Amino acid sequence: MKTIAVTDPDDPRIEHFRDVQERDIVGRGGFIAEGKVVIDHLLASPRFAATSLLVARSRIAGVQERFAEFPQLGQQIPVYVAEQAVMDRIAGFAIHRGVLAHGQRLSEQAPLELGDGPILVAAGISNHDNMGSLFRNAAAFGVSAVLLDDTSCDPLYRKALRVSVGTVLSVPFFRAGNVRDIFDILSNAGFQCVALSPGGTVHLDEWQPADRVAVFFGSEGQGLPQYLLQSIDTLTIAMAPGLDSLNVSAAASITLHHIYTSKRP
Amino acid sequence: MKTIAVTDPDDPRIEHFRDVQERDIVGRGGFIAEGKVVIDHLLASPRFAATSLLVARSRIAGVQERFAEFPQLGQQIPVYVAEQAVMDRIAGFAIHRGVLAHGQRLSEQAPLELGDGPILVAAGISNHDNMGSLFRNAAAFGVSAVLLDDTSCDPLYRKALRVSVGTVLSVPFFRAGNVRDIFDILSNAGFQCVALSPGGTVHLDEWQPADRVAVFFGSEGQGLPQYLLQSIDTLTIAMAPGLDSLNVSAAASITLHHIYTSKRP
Known part of the structure; x- marks a missing residue:
């Protein structure tokens, strides 16, 4: 897993995760996923991709476990690691789950597929x-x-x-x-x-x-x-x-x- | 309906409605009900009573309609009326619904009644x-x-x-x-x-x-x-x-x- 330590809340590399609540309101590129279960769905999705993760130091082991099933993604996706206090300052509120991912849609123009319903x-x-x-x-x-x-x-x-x-x-x-x-x-x-x-x-x-x-x-x-x-x-x-x-x-x-x-x- | 104008956010008569969000966390006597539908249930309840209401000036007519079904309560329950801005300052956040009630349980020791289920x-x-x-x-x-x-x-x-x-x-x-x-x-x-x-x-x-x-x-x-x-x-x-x-x-x-x-x- 490609971990990168972040100590400065103003580090430009974690721009995606800055003031997460604000961004919900004003719009943004991509989306923010919170928590291990949600990130599992993101890693497994054929339609979305994680571009980077921001993880509290205490939660690294849990994230590593997640990546075990997707070893290739572990090589590709940068995982920024910060102390909880730095993470909270970046996000602008207390991130209890300790794991955030920034994700993007793989194609903005996916053709309609209805399947067999319902x-x-x-x-x-x-x-x-x-x-x-x-x-x-x-x-x-x-x-x-x-x-x-x-x-x-x-x-x-x-x-x-x-x-x-x-x-x-x-x-x-x-x-x-x-x-x-x-x-x-x-x-x-x-x-x-x-x-x-x-x-x-x-x-x-x-x-x-x-x-x-x-x-x-x-x-x-x-x-x-x-x-x-x-x-x-x-x-x-x-x-x-x-x-x-x-x-x-x-x-x-x-x-x-x-x-x-x-x-x- | 017994309306009382409130212009000073520090008016002690509306103490129940002060910093409503904070109080959710620290505990309080009674409870706060928001919005017309919830207040209907409060007025109709045999187990709870409204002790006072705080209403934005623009919402008085709606509240009056509610009380029409409970004319006796209209005589008993003080309805404090404030401009929206004053109301928001009292409550500590923007009260979109414009109607708050403070309620209390009529008896703290109501005996268990199971009814016929479920x-x-x-x-x-x-x-x-x-x-x-x-x-x-x-x-x-x-x-x-x-x-x-x-x-x-x-x-x-x-x-x-x-x-x-x-x-x-x-x-x-x-x-x-x-x-x-x-x-x-x-x-x-x-x-x-x-x-x-x-x-x-x-x-x-x-x-x-x-x-x-x-x-x-x-x-x-x-x-x-x-x-x-x-x-x-x-x-x-x-x-x-x-x-x-x-x-x-x-x-x-x-x-x-x-x-x-x-x-x-």
């Missing part, structure tokens, strides 16, 4: 916690791709990545225009499109998904556009009286689990 | 997001009580309350000792006890819950104690290969939905 469509999902949870659920239940409309937030944002436990780097995702564009793409590709909606007409537990199925999830405030809800089957999850809706990631857990178990032999 | 048991849940989500799921699927072991975090913490969309104030919850104490209470009361566990032996979708059922959820790190897993049925949720576990609130969504739909006529 497909999860995220429309207007602006909360990074929800985005991260959607990916974790997608990975758990074998989703082959996530399609994001142009108003959804970036899954590569640090917090979304962390909540996803790195699955943002393993489940393929694509920006695919607005909701209508996405609906056209999926119906042309022969997917059964359904939407989750509190006012849906079909009870989820009575619904049998097709082999190739795509499920649209909207934001909790706005929900999905009316024209979509009028064009496709809408599913609802039975709930006790008194609450009007589930959190979007809870709705996704239940729906994707239903699809997964319906298809299980 | 019961959700939270063991070692230390993350406030997860705690809030557990309550939202509990409310959605008609849980009659949440039992917390003594290592779980406080559901009345501001963030847990917010994530729960106020359901922490509507679903009864009780601290009931350690996991063994809780298991004893529930089995003595005739509840079927089951636990969710990644290594569980019964597939959730093949499991038929009893009429009175209690489900134990542990933390993602530690999980549930071995003695419990050896004494009761353990359920597992089928997942795609590659991920070892779901987030605890995702597991709860799926499990509680399964119980709810199994009991639906």
Whole structure:
């Protein structure tokens, strides 16, 4: 492993890791992954690459273990090592996990690959916690791709990545225009499109998904556009009286689990 | 509605709302509820009472609407009104929702009431997001009580309350000792006890819950104690290969939905 000691928080070589929280807000090249599990997904990903790591001295052994599975990467990726206090000063806050990686997409123009489904469509999902949870659920239940409309937030944002436990780097995702564009793409590709909606007409537990199925999830405030809800089957999850809706990631857990178990032999 | 204008951020009458974030950490009497939906639950709760509100001037109309359903409370509860800038200085951060309430438990020694179930048991849940989500799921699927072991975090913490969309104030919850104490209470009361566990032996979708059922959820790190897993049925949720576990609130969504739909006529 190619380790480089860093003692000066102003060292220009660790520029990527400077003021990490600020950068979440103002935008940046690439993305920041935190923690060992997330970095595992990054090292294993065919679509993303780590450009460098910043590691607290006390965590080197753990990172070395990670690289053991990817010996070639260990030769290529510089691993900057700093005392915890220096690391915290660089990042601008206390990095409890002690491991940060800077990553980049290998190709900005990856062609759309839908796989055999199920497909999860995220429309207007602006909360990074929800985005991260959607990916974790997608990975758990074998989703082959996530399609994001142009108003959804970036899954590569640090917090979304962390909540996803790195699955943002393993489940393929694509920006695919607005909701209508996405609906056209999926119906042309022969997917059964359904939407989750509190006012849906079909009870989820009575619904049998097709082999190739795509499920649209909207934001909790706005929900999905009316024209979509009028064009496709809408599913609802039975709930006790008194609450009007589930959190979007809870709705996704239940729906994707239903699809997964319906298809299980 | 009893409104009182506040112009001085150091006004001693709004002491409850001072440095709200700090207080989350250092402990305080009562709790802080944020946003209109959470405050609705507080006003309607038989177990909690609002002691005062702090409202941005631009949000008075919305709060007045809320009180319309509770005219007596409108006479009793002082509503402090401030300009947004003064409010932000009092609270110590930007209060986007513009409405805060200070609340208190009506009785510190409420006797345990289990209802007819399902019961959700939270063991070692230390993350406030997860705690809030557990309550939202509990409310959605008609849980009659949440039992917390003594290592779980406080559901009345501001963030847990917010994530729960106020359901922490509507679903009864009780601290009931350690996991063994809780298991004893529930089995003595005739509840079927089951636990969710990644290594569980019964597939959730093949499991038929009893009429009175209690489900134990542990933390993602530690999980549930071995003695419990050896004494009761353990359920597992089928997942795609590659991920070892779901987030605890995702597991709860799926499990509680399964119980709810199994009991639906």
